[in-house]
Amino acid sequence: xxxxxxxxxxxxxDIPIYEAEVGSAPKKEDLAYQHQFILHxxxxxxxxxxxxxxxxxxxxxxxFNDLVVSVYVTAGHTRFMLLHDSRSDDxxxxxxxxxxxxxIKIFLNPLYLPGSRITSSHFDTKLLRSxxxxxxxxxxxxxxxTARM
Numbered sequence: 632x633x634x635x636x637x638x639x640x641x642x643x644x645d646i647p648i649y650e651a652e653v654g655s656a657p658k659k660e661d662l663a664y665q666h667q668f669i670l671h672x673x674x675x676x677x678x679x680x681x682x683x684x685x686x687x688x689x690x691x692x693x694x695f696n697d698l699v700v701s702v703y704v705t706a707g708h709t710r711f712m713l714l715h716d717s718r719s720d721d722x723x724x725x726x727x728x729x730x731x732x733x734x735i736k737i738f739l740n741p742l743y744l745p746g747s748r749i750t751s752s753h754f755d756t757k758l759l760r761s762x763x764x765x766x767x768x769x770x771x772x773x774x775x776x777t778a779r780m
Contacts, residue, residue, distance in 0.1 A: 636652075636713060637651070637653065637669075637670060637713070637714040638650070638651045638711070639670050641710040641712060648709075648749055649754070666698075666714050669695045669698065669700065670700060670714055672693070673693040673712065676692045677704070677712070680692060680702075687704055687705065687706075687727075688723075689704065697716050698715065701715065701720075701723050703724075703727035703731065705731060705734070711731070713727070726762065730758065733761075734749075737751060
């Protein structure tokens with residue numbers, strides 16, 4: 632089975648500020664839209680769960696066929712959402728923690744406007760490396776294609 636993932640950072644105002652299609656599955660435009668739709672549909676579930684728990688890592692909050700939506704919510708209510716087909720919760724959690732560190736570094740940059748798109752190639756590279764190190768069963772990282780809206 633082809634491995635796939637879609638990673639999105641959504642601001643507290645429900646605006647996507649970063650998006651990356653990841654995986655070895657063939658890149659199709661309609662598949663990318665489907666991944667976006669699944670992730671955005673899960674936002675309602677995430678919003679409800681975020682107010683009922685103190686945990687930052689919400690594990691799998693939604694499923695679609697064989698794909699799972701895992702979410703990490705920062706203290707500022709920014710959501711890191713990953714649509715994936717792997718089952719390694721520990722690997723996903725450590726990935727989210729690394730991305731959180733990267734996000735804090737971007738956020739602390741005096742030239743970054745909070746809530747604006749993240750367009751840093753350095754962020755893309757670090758995200759790619761972080762995904763490649765994840766010990767997932769599917770080893771779901773071959774390439775990263777970022778889509779900026």
